[in-house]
Amino acid sequence: MKAGYGAVYAVRVLKLVPDRLIVCEVRPVGLLVTNSYEVEPSAAGVRIRHTIQVAGRLAGPLRVFQMPWFYRRLLAREIRRLVALASREVRA
Helix, strand or coil, X not given: CECCCCCECCEEEEEEECCCEEEEEECCCCCEEEEEEEEEEECCEEEEXXXXXXXXXXXXXXXXXXXXXXXXXXXHHHHHHHHHHHHHHHHC
């Protein structure tokens, strides 16, 4: 995974349910970041649930310095990318 600031991290897949769920973790220095992406059919198409959990010795200081807004912004951007990717695959 290439972070928005240029660093590259290995991603470990913790759980995979094809076409439904992926849970993965990334370990930047001092952090453990766990992402989950869940796709669920709905009347309007699909519902995407994306969560980020941040742990590790630097997680507390990040919270103190108001980093949650940053992660919410990342969530929104990643969901838009996921929707665009899914839309292209459906059309293909």
